[in-house]
Amino acid sequence: MEVANISNVTRTFTIGKVETRALRGVDLKIDSGEFTALVGPSGSGKTTLLQIIGCLDLPTTGTVHINGQDVTKLNRNQRADLRKSTLGFVFQFFALIPTLNAYENVEMPLLLGGQKNGSRKQRVMELLGAVGLSDRANHRPDQLSGGEQQRVAVARALITRPLIVLADEPTANLDTDNGKQVMEIISKLNKETGVTFVFATHDPRVIGYAGRVVTLRDGVIEKDERANGK
DSSP states (O other), X not given: OEEEEEEEEEXXXXXXXXXXXXXXEEEEEEETTOEEEEEOSTTSSHHHHXXXXXXXXXXXEEEEEETTXXXXXXXHHHHHHHHHHHEEEEOTTOOOOTTSOHHHHHHHHHHHTTOOHXXXXXXXXXXXXXXXXXXXXXXXXXXXXXXXXXXXXXXXHXXXXXXXXXXXSTXXXXXXXXXXXXXXXXXXXXXXXXXXXXXXXXXXXXXXXXSXXXXXXXXXXXXXXXXXXX
């Protein structure tokens, strides 16, 4: 099943009289369950493309369909609803709420969605167990390692059962061992849950796990390759 369809998308940023063409006519289809890395040098357009897939930005021209909906025809509130129901996000800097413990950070999207307490608790503990942090549920971010914080962020991204999880440089602030551990967990969850993962990354550790590698340069897709056996 196709979960994202990007068709002839351009994105131009204008600052004063200077125009920057971040995307120059990108076509990309992503199917359910894919484990895709968007790669390329700085300024290639990969983060802009990730933000457009995540309904955080709109294209200058072209169309974006997420789970069958044309995002370019939705208003801001409708796009926010689509993000809440369909998308999960993992950020480079974890973006955890520092005053909340791991359990509360993972629970937050369910609280905002009005889910009842009993089912919330079961789901939160299920996800904390899946990322190996059941015993760290009561620890705040400043009591967790960087790798543990990113695993909390992964659990939070999955808590609402999204169709797509988007990650922007998810291992950039982690050492080699923690980065590998996070990627092993994400890869395992991708296989077990069928959730689609799309990453923007420079990190060869992330690229090595991908089943599909989309390389961008100067705002266009230069290569689109699938890994053997993935």
